[in-house]
Amino acid sequence: MIDLALWKRLAILFVCLVGLALALPNAFYSRAERHNDAMTAIERGAVTTPEMAEDIAAWPEFLPSGVVNLGLDLRGGAHLLAEVQLADVYESRIDAYWPEVRDTLRDLRDTVGTIRRQNGPGDALSVRISEPAGLQAAVDAVRGLSRPITSLSGVGQQDIEVSGSGDTLTVRLSEAERAAIDERTLAQSLEIIRRRVDEAGTREPTIQRQGGDRILIQVPGIGSAQELKELIGTTAKLTFHPVRGETRDPNAPVSADQILLPDIDDPERFYILERTPVVSGDDLVDAQPGFDQNGSPSVTFRFNPAGARIFAIYTAENVGSPFAVVLDDQVVTAPNIREAITGGSGQITGNFSVEEANRQAILLRAGALPAAMTFLEERTIGPELGQDSIDAGQTASLVAMAAVVVFMIASYGLFGVFATVALGINVALIFGILSMIGGTLTLPGIAGIVLTIGMAVDANVLVFERIREELKTARGPARAISLGYERALSAIVDANITTFIIATILFMLGSGPVRGFAVTLGVGIMTSVFTSIFVTRLLIIIWFERRRPKQIEV
Structure with a gap:
């Protein structure tokens, strides 16, 4: 039989209602977003203004308020590609050795004579001694200041190399130490940039490493690339x-x-x-x-x-x-x-304005960048271009949904109508889950939703075609519907699991737009399986119980 237990029906309805409630704020995007921004500002310690109070009141507190974050291509914002000046870190690192080297050589004053630091390359520390005969003793003493490298790639090696020529001792960073510094500097820069952007209250930035010394920064909703540069490009070194x-x-x-x-x-x-x-x-x-x-x-x-x-x-x-x-x-x-x-x-006092004092506090609180950055590429995407992308995505989604609806109703009649209702719930569930997990929607993400719309009815097609076959041999329509769902289940699960595996691989190995596509595709697969197997079946059962037809046409 095709009956479903009461608890199963209630569970299906509960999931649908929760998904629709989570998706609801996206239908009133600007109101819900202003409400969220005002609440976040107050949580960060901002003084409540009448405008903020109005924004908070614009959305009911008892309703979910999470919305899908819009990516750079949909919202507009700033794009930067920065190159970290690692040579500055080498210079700072080697400069920090001078006090230790100076104190060590002073203890050998009877052997090396007077000592004086010499100007030279930034990544080397040169010290001249007045007694060249004591150079080897000086080299041996300073070499004792070296420390083992703690990174996995540099295990067993020392951080400095000490050499001497004539009356001059030279200290340089070893190659293994340079490699370890590169890794630390890039990791620290990524974290500090992320903290600075988060402190400024921006939404869902993309901050990732590219190559050996570059960082990609994309921040939706920020006014211009120059504004972003002012926020993250300052070293704020105190x-x-x-x-x-x-x-x-x-x-x-x-x-x-x-x-x-x-x-x-x-x-x-x-x-x-x-x-x-x-x-x-x-x-x-x-x-x-x-x-x-x-x-x-x-x-x-x-x-x-x-x-x-x-x-x-x-x-x-x-x-x-x-x-x-x-x-x-x-x-x-x-x-x-x-x-x-x-x-x-x-x-720290000075001729600060209130805005400058606040910005300096943000930069100092987030930490100093370990090295200066050179911006190789900068781009500002205006909100108008983002709105054009949203409009194009909406048009593509509506056209895709309309085509699927026409095909399903023309092919399966009333059962096609049930599949169409489930498709609408499916799209709402996608937005509800994305809102709940704080996902970011990009143009490739919209492409994933459009693809999901086309794929969402695949399971229904399998079930309906199987029901057609069972109607020829089964005893009555109820038995045909039950066998149709039962025997199509394995094909539905197998097809969607393989696609979900692909989405998972794309998410793990991809970056930026590829991950946005993978997220919406993966979420869409889960919601489409749920709506096809459970929601459509519940609608058919409710209809069948009310009409009790002797024959059905699929």
Whole structure:
């Protein structure tokens, strides 16, 4: 018989109703999205404005509010391809060795004489000694500073190579250490960019590595590529340096262990600072916009315990000396240390606007990029182009659905009508699931939905054709319908499992648009099997119980 237990009927109806409820916000996309954006802003600590309160009230709280996120090609936004300057990281890494090398060679002063750092390539540390006879001893001592590489690819190798010639000792990074730095730098850059974009409240960005030193960034809904560059292209590197002097000469000579940086408020004023910072933004755990004692916008920051300890020790030992706060290679302020700063927190003041203070806080809170980036490609996709893509996708979907509906009704009559109703529920379930999982819909994703519409009736065709065959031999229409579903089930499951496997492979191995297509195709396969096997069958059973026909035509 074709009867279904009551609990099965209720379960099928429950799934359909939940799917329709989850898909409903997409029919009122702008209202639901404004509601979600306002709620997110409040959760991030924003002050509730009348406009935000109006947006929150625009959508009922008791209804689901999740919507399908629109990708870059549908919503418009910014596209960037950035190249990470890994050479900067090599230079910074080798520069960090100078204090250790200096202290080590000072302990051998009787053997090597005086030591002086020499200018040279950025990825090498050159130190000249006054006693060439002690060069080998110096090389052996500095070689003891090397550390084993912890990455899997560099197991058993050291991070530096030390050599000597004449009266000069040279320290370079080993090739294995460079490879490990490349991996770490790209991974850190990806994470920091993602955190910065998320802090700005953008929706469903695409951030992925391309090649050995490039990163692809696509952010839907952002105004322009320039706006995105300003958000992620700044290194926002915060460091604290001892001050050794001031000058008005931009070409003032400085030693190899010093740097010359301009004042952020007075470009004609320059500070001579020690190259190696006492503490850096890597030790920051929080940064927030605020106001100083004069009511001017500022940025407050807080160190982790290690940074706070170093900061406290240095300020205690250098009371009365000037101390420079450097942000992105510009001196923000250089006050004298009046007393030891032991609280682990501080404040950056300057000629900030409220927007600049907020942006700097976002950048510092997200962390400093380990290296600068060069933008090789930038593109802005306007909302108008995105709307054109949506309109084209809607047209394609409607045409596909209309063609399928006409074919099914013409071929199977009333049973074709049941299949059409199930098809509409199927599309709603797809959008409901995508909304629930926070999926992103792209133009290839729309193609996946259109393909699903065509594939969704395959199972119904198999069942209906099987019912036709059973009507010739079975005893009565009820038996023919029951056998039709029973004997078509294995073919339906086999066909859809193989397609689902392909969708899974596309998702795992693909990226960007390919994954968007795979997601909608995979979700569509699951919903089409459900609607074909259960929803269509429930509709046929309800009709059959009400009409009790002696004969049926499929």
